[in-house]
Amino acid sequence: MFKRTLLATALATGLASVLAGPANAACGFANTLPIKTLSASFDAWKAVSAAWAECGNVQSELDMNFRNKQPTAFAANPSLYQIGGVANNTVVPLLNAGTIRPLDDLIAKYGQFLTPNQLIKIDGKTMAVAMMVNAQHFMVREDVLKELGIATPTTWDEVLDAAAKIKASGKMQYPLGATMKPGFDISQEFLNLFLGFGGVPTKADNTPSINGEAGMKTLALMKRISAFLDPEYLTSDSTFVARQFQQGRIAMANLWATRAGALDNPAESQVVGKVSMLAAPAAVKGGKPATTLWWDGFVIAKNIPDAEAEMAFRIAVEGIDEEMVKANNNAAVWLIKGYVPGRAAQGAIASAMGGAPNYPSTSSMGIVSAVLAENVADFMSGKKTAEQTLQAIEAGYMTRAKEQGLVK
Amino acid sequence: MRLKTLLMFTAPSAVLMLVFIFVPLISVAVQSLFSTTLVREQVKVETCTPGFLAQVCTTAERSQVVLRADGKPVTRTVFTGLDSYRSVLEVEKLAAAFASGGQGWTAVAGLDFWRALRFTLTFTFITLPLVVGLGMLIALAVNNMLRSVRGPLVFISLLPFIVTPVIGALSIRWLFVGDGILTALLRATIDPSISMFAQGWTIELLMLVYRVWHVAPFAFIVFYAGLQTVDQDTLESAVIDGASRFERLRFVVIPHLMPLIVFVALIHMMDAYRVFEEVVGFAAEAHVISLQWLTFNFLTPDFTGNRSISRASASSMLTMVGIVLLLIPLLVRVWRDHKPRS
The missing domain is CATH 3.40.190.10 (Periplasmic binding protein-like II)
Structure with a gap:
């Protein structure tokens, strides 16, 4: 009941915040660190944010004006968000300011199931992980x-x-x-x-x-x-x-x-x-x-402790796994394994x-x-x-x- | 009052003014004279992005921001003098417009600062008499009502002023945009091809109506309070002298309320010159923009994360100068009224 009231309040203030309950079976592990995310607000991000919330302690902020606050929020030390949702254009301010970290080590450790096509590489370093094209x-x-x-x-x-x-x-x-x-x-x-x-x-x-x-x-x-x-x-x-x-x-x-x-x-x-x-x-x-053609995906902040970044990355990839795609197949043109292109995807593919x-x-x-x-x-x-x-x-x-x- | 007492009473407010108004003002003025740019280097890098079936990698020259050892970008700040002002005012284009062969006022309509100034000034000067007039009218009407109904009337009249400006503007937009119910009504009664948000002048009209509706209650409540202090003896003697209702208003009530009228005019001009909510709420950027919106637009980070701080500072300094110029006649009047008579 309390959880539902909180959700309603968050929605009413215009932020579709997804407040996490206790971790459940859908996430492979229980998160103990408070993790915050900032991304755009459309169906695909709502689906991914809901999957993140399953790991517990994740607070997601979905906002169509996210690009106005993301550069400043990530430049803070410590960064105000650990995970950021970005696209081709919105990743540029973060790259310019040097506020996101290379993800290659973390991918080797936790992201083996990602396809090479999902990795956004600049000068050999993976700076973002894509989840969908648009x-x-x-x-x-x-x-x-x-x-x-x-x-x-x-x-x-x-x-x-x-x-x-x-x-x-x-x-x-x-x-x-x-x-x-x-x-x-x-x-x-x-x-x-x-x-x-x-x-x-x-x-x-x-x-x-x-x-x-x-x-x-x-x-x-x-x-x-x-x-x-x-x-x-x-x-x-x-x-x-x-x-x-x-x-x-x-x-x-x-x-x-x-x-x-x-x-x-x-x-x-x-x-x-x-x-x-x-x-x-x-x-x-x-x-x-x-x-x-556009991609949407996530980045991890640079100005946070390594342990926090590791946990944030684990949660981030957990949210874009096969299970999430199967449950939300038609929310986007996913780049993730298990995706079956439906009617809604035909235009983007063509x-x-x-x-x-x-x-x-x-x-x-x-x-x-x-x-x-x-x-x-x-x-x-x-x-x-x-x-x-x-x-x-x-x-x-x-x-x-x-x-x-x-x-x- | 002794000087020391006076200083002690005014010190807190003076300190706050210094910290929160004067210091930021100086800082904005300084920032408008300098420009900070990122230092970049040209590098050849390979970039990979998702393709539909396989990854697409391209190698190209890329202007990359130089980062310091601590990961912060290297910036360079240079003194640019009045360049930002020149760029905001678009001096060269203005000169070209009025040079021989220029297009005159039509070309000026395409220069952001000048079209914002045009709108801001017309908005201020058209709403001013309407707000003061309508406020006065409501105040007189309510004051002539039975005492028992005045309370509820005052409450109802104040409602528009309580509505949050952005919400109010959005409500008006939703009533009129597309086939909103009021546009549908206009189409049914006047002309089936009416679209209120398709051209500048109808949007401006809605903005004026909205602002007058929103602010008139403020003028009303001030005037209504003033009306309670009109000297009843003077009014009665005016009646005995045979003054008509209008003459009593013209020669007794209005002179008594004059300081309040000046006060309302001052506040309203300061507010109206900073018109902003209407532009955002009506999504009017394509047709109508204001000076305050222009500053806001410079400050909004663009797709590279850059804010045009210097131009935003220049634009806000110009807005401030504009307000001061507008207020001088009224301030002179207030000063004259309060000067001790010799």
Whole structure:
């Protein structure tokens, strides 16, 4: 009873904290040290946090704004968290600040069951252990397409044609969804298409090369896409797009694989089983899927005693074992043994097979995302022309890169 | 009062002001003049990330942060003078906009600081008379009610002020975003194509309405308290002299409440100039931003974990200068009122 009240309080304050009860049989050992974890908050992390809690004494904090507090919390001595959940981009601040430890010794001791594919290696040292891959891929209501006799689109031009037909049929006023909220969301939309057009955002000397042909094409395509989006699209994030799908208001969107499960959840969705997961559409005919591949995984703090790090690592790998995956098979596209790819995973797999690139874990890429996050909306809302926007993006990049010591 | 007594009474507050206001202010001013960067080196390293079936390893040049022996990154701090201010104010682009061939005000709308300033100033000056006026109106109305219903009325009128600002802003957003119930009502009655969060001006309108609704109770309660102290004899003699209701308000009540009106105006301008919750609560970054939001945005770590401390400091210094400039006319008035008459 007490435990349940605590849980309710934690949920009510917005932190989906998972407070551990006593260790039980699901964890191979009983943890005696207090261990704290900080990660993003979506189904996969909820599943892993619940598995961690089984070892006892683990307090997990799941927060969509974790990236704002993680660098500072890990820089403290001792670190405020032992285990951190990260992805390609959020591992960069920790690497830059040197606040996470190499894991090779611990893997040799406790992580033999991990596959080599799970190990994130930088300069020969394993700095993080991945548990899943994630990607934005094409989700489409094939029942709607079939009804109107539209072939399944594979390029963005075809997507726009299909959208125009759906709109003309009067079935849906705004058939497309897109995550265009300023910040990470809109920067990813830009980047996916930009890479799809063959753009390379930075040169070898860390200077930007966004203001060019690929940049112009990307902005033009985004403008064309926006014609089929709900007019309030500049406030739309992944949750918003997922809800549009669930309510049957949109037919197509390029959305995160981690959201696929929710569309088939009968408790909140009106379109269970109707949304197909496909590779992200290509920006040009015959091109690679216009999306990036991401991984999510964990890191262990450097500023903690070795004994604590050892225990934290044991718990962390215990949480991503076969047992957890079997119980939560459809929560994510797991990289863990025992995973059977389900319906929800097809889009991410098809995108990866189609050759979608990995999002690179580099500082210059972090700056690219940051300036796109700030500037692309100015073009979409008509405050700047495409040329002005791309110039502002490059100027913003240089300001930040100088602050970071990336360029002189 | 003897000087020593005065000093003893004011010392605690003076010390707190020194420690919590003056020292941080100096520190922010200093930080705005310096810039701290990480020291990096170019190294060729192999990076491995998960692919779908097998691991993907790439070898590439990587700008790596140099770490000291104790594991902390090496940083270099240099004096940059007014560079941060120049970068926040985007002086060159502003000059280009108004040079021959520039686009004038349209180009300024694309410069973050200036569009934030534009919004912040219009927001402050439009809400000011509305808050004071509405507060006064409610105060007069409640004051003219039967004594027995005044208590509950005061309580109800104060409710909007009690709501936490972010929660209030979110509630308004949910009422109007997408097909929220109030937007649905507008669509049914006025125009089926209305979208309140699709363009800047409707968002600004909602922000103004929200702020006036939220702050008017503060003005009300101050004015209501003031109304209780109006000299009844003066009012009665005004009635005998044949003054109308409006004349009594204009020549007796308002002059009596003037110090309170100045006080409410002062507080409201300081608050409104730091408008922030509305931008976050309405997710309005794409359309409308404020100066305080700009500072917050500089301070938020980007995807490399970097905070733009120098630019954030410059931006907050500029915000402070703005507030001081705005308040000078009112402060001069207060000073004149309190000067001992010679």
